Amino acid sequence: MSSSIPSLTCTSLSFAWPDGTPVLDGLDAAFAPGRTGLVGVNGAGKSTLLKLIAGELIPSDGTVRVTGEVGYLPQHVTLDTALRVDEALGIAARRVALHAIEAGDVAEEHFETVGDDWDVEERALATLGELGLGAIGLDRTVGELSGGESVLLRLAALLLRRPDVLLLDEPTNNLDLYARRRLYAAVASWPGVLIVVSHDRELLDLADQIADLRSGELLWYGGNFTAYEQALAAEQEAAERLMRTAEADVRKQRRDLADAQVKLARRKRYGQRMYEQKREPKIVMGARKRAAQESAGKHRILHEERLAEARERLGQAAEAVRDDDEIRVDLPYTAVPPGRSVLSLRDLQLAYGALVDGGLDLHGPERIALIGRNGAGKTTLLRTVAGELAPVSGEATAHVPLRFLPQRLDVLDGELTVAENVARFTPGATDNRIRARLAHFLFRGARADQKAATLSGGERFRATLAALMLAEPAPQLLLLDEPTNNLDMASVRQLTTALESYEGALIVACHDLPFLDSIGITRWLLLADGRLTETTREALVDSV
CATH class of the missing domain: 3.40.50.300 (P-loop containing nucleotide triphosphate hydrolases)
Known part of the structure; x- marks a missing residue:
């Protein structure tokens, strides 16, 4: 890792697919050292955001600034089955140089290849051991490994690089219970910036904060996933109360407007009768009629404005209530x-x-x-x-x-x-x-x-x-x-x-x-x- 404090900042980040479908529009976010669980419904743009940060996608607008190196574990890990384990770890050239030096070959290029990484084999084996892969060695091929072992091998390669920012996209997919425990331990001890997209509750409960990607915006919640669920439940309960209050207000404003229209209709009929019966001078009755019409118009507009405001409050309250439908079926x-x-x-x-x-x-x-x-x-x-x-x-x-x-x-x-x-x-x-x-x-x-x-x-x-x-x-x-x-x-x-x-x-x-x-x-x-x-x-x- 670099000596400076790792950080990640997204500024006005926008991205759309080639057909014009928008995914992110002006997203602002900052990630400091610590573990962030990135959650959101399918299609919200979680994997897209990680790919933008990793440089695998180019934003249509905005910037991503990273202090230090980025390591990225994609959701679907594909490794060449013919690769040896040391090649997948990215240490094959250094191993060859080390073995050549140990055999007495003191060519300058071998020392340049090794650099200061004289313990690269020991570190690689130790990292594999921490992830439960100690028995596979460095000379076997990727094709001999299971799908879960391939995921852990890709993670081991990232850990060996020691990037400042680590991005994990559904890392527990295809991992058995034993391998998951190894991954949890690696995540729990990660010292830099870590962002993980996952549906794994145990993994998300290791997070220091949760970022909820919804409608192109990030909503932040301190604490792990359990704390996020509790905070979200409290938010939703308050939002539903507010919506019920807003619905009641809309009904009241509708009734008030209807009542006002009835009263105004009665006044209009009364004024018309007075005008027809000519009980007052024509000029006085005309002035009264105009004043009544102006008053009726203002009264109607006032109630219509109140109803419109109540509907707007209801719309705002409804937006705060999440529409996460649940399957309900009788079988x-x-x-x-x-x-x-x-x-x-x-x-x-x-x-x-x-x-x-x-x-x-x-x-x-x-x-x-x-x-x-x-x-x-x-x-x-x-x-x-x-x-x-x-x-x-x-x-x-x-x-x-x-x-x-x-x-x-x-x-x-x-x-x-x-x-x-x-x-x-x-x-x-x-x-x-x-x-x-x-x-x-x-x-x-x-x-x-x-x-x-x-x-x-x-x-x-x-x-x-x-x-x-x-x-x-x-x-x-x-x-x-x-x-x-x-x-x-x-x-x-x-x-x-x-x-x-x-x-x-x-x-x-x-x-x-x-x-x-x-x-x-x-x-x-x-x-x-x-x-x-x-x-x-x-x-x-x-x-x-």
Whole structure:
């Protein structure tokens, strides 16, 4: 890191996509040393902001000023599988020079390459060890590593560089519980500016402050994510009270205006009668009529202005209330009676080596968490239960209708609309019935006619969830494979509320403990060392 205090400033930062769609417009922000959790709904521009700071995108206007070096871990890490680990870490040339010097080659270029970094190998191995990668060494290729190990390797490369500003975009995606703990430790000890975009509550609870990107602006909250949620809840409660007060005021001003119009109409009729009866001199009656008209006009304008002001206050109050819709759907046909056999596994040998000794049975509306290291075989087990993969030996027998939600969300046909995709799973349902049920999944009106290929990540997830949960026959066993990957916090809440309505059995492969707690897990299964065993949440946490 540089000797000066690291900092990051965005001034009047603007960005739009080539088709003209604006993402940021005049954003001002300053980040000092410390950990900032950057949150916001899907499409708010979080990843775009990180790419602008990292220099991977060019702003249409404004500036980004950074004191020191920037390190960036993108959401989708891609490394050349042919690279050796030392090449991915960026230390290969220094290693070659060091080994040459150790072998007696005192060429000047070797010393220039090494510089002052004589302990580069030791530091690299120590950094890998801190992230749980100590066993991989420096000479293996990236292709030999799992997806989660590749993410940690990219992070290790950043830590070795020791940048002043570290940007992390959904770093826990594809990381198992053990790898997440390593990442948490690295984040907790980071000394410079750190900005992390994540849906991982545990990671966000390590933040010193939360920046909420909403409608192109950053709203700042001191403290971690839990403190942010509490502050936001208090804000929303106050905003809703203010909106109720504003609504009451609008109703009052409408009544006052109506009452005033009635009174003015009566005065007008009375004045007209007086004029027709000619009880006073014509000039006096004319003057009174003009005065009454002027007074009536002023009175009407006064009440209309008050009504307009009340409506403006209501609009301002409504803007402060967040419209984060939640999925609300009734799924009575998914219910499974307690004790009913849902799934049986018998001496199951999976395609890639994992084994379920003896038997395992799932009954009634049990909710099972499937935990294990990356590469342990969790996805393989779910695909075998779903019937997508044949076991080497043994049996996996589902006794109720089931549906499988894969990580890749490749259930939908991109060329079909949301409604047409759901119709594929519900061939007996009318179009009106499909649309009525899709509305509960927040696809109302024209949104149900969007092609699946045009959906955002969160929308695609909701559409896939709708297709599976509304399928006929109703699924009484749902298999979910890392369902919270790439979801923002609002989408995770929507998934949680949808699963609250679901009355069948669940098997969820997931490393997000707060999410698993929120959906009421009743059993914990650990897939490790090629075997599936029953465990507890406490034992699981103690083991990492």
